[in-house]
Amino acid sequence: MHSEESDSSLPFFPDFDTEYHKHILRVTWFETDFSQSRYSFKSQPGGSNACTIIAILMAWKCHFKDINVKGPDKELNIRLIYALAHSMLEGNDIHNELKKRGSLYDINLTVPEAIKFSGLAKYGLTEWKSLLFMEPLCDTLHHNIKNTWSQWVNNPLSKSHPDMYIVLISDSRSVLFIIQYAFNTVAVVDSHQHASAGALIAITYRQRLQLLCQWFSEMSEKLYNSHPEVYELSFLYFKNGTDSDFSLSHSISESVNSNVTPSFNENQSFTTQSRSIDENSSFEESDGSNIVRSIKSE
Incomplete structure (x- = not known):
């Protein structure tokens, strides 16, 4: 019995293997077909x-289904695997429908386009900031996220919205970083194939963000020559507590036929339950050297 799903x-x-780096970074590698x-x-x-x-469907599922991202010392929450599985199926269905309808300006969507075409804007998914960095990812990713x-x-918004979802786009690939304040964790979810492995989920503590960023950069360089x-x-x-039970097919139909990009008002009232957050919270520096997994190339 895997879960309630x-x-x-x-x-x-999917089958998967788990590896640990420095005892504080857990990487789950899924089979190639996942x-x-x-x-x-x-x-x-x-x-x-x-x-x-x-990536944004994964963020939505984690938020509205209250999927916990527990620390690397715990077993991977199996609900994360189900969320990723359904996000890949639904994301591909949406993207294929957009291609069929000729609604894509480019085969690779921007984050605002992905929010628009998935229909998630009406459920509170809001882009707080979008930043373009013209500098080496390997040297600056940790600094810029931190x-x-x-x-x-x-920001006062964080009082009632302490969790953050970050989409990293580099070399035409998007991955999702998840920061969960309650569990003091940061995770990266990458749905792409990685040589002989499939998708991956890597989790560590929030104070070890540097380790995660360095591992991710070295992994990308090794596997993609990126x-x-x-x-x-x-x-x-997510800026409100709107009911998350909605039809993706209905959202696709509405969004594909709309040319209006959603606009967001950060000053609107919130219905999400407030949680306190430590304003002095910070990411501790950590050495992340020599932590790339050895994967046999296909």
């Missing part, structure tokens, strides 16, 4: 470019 709604439940280009009830000709939609998170902590000199960080939060 039904395996019958999925092509299969990745956005392969995980489907039918084949995905030409692969998948739905990673941005998948600094912007510190700004969020000092050395991004330009990247984007989109910082997202």
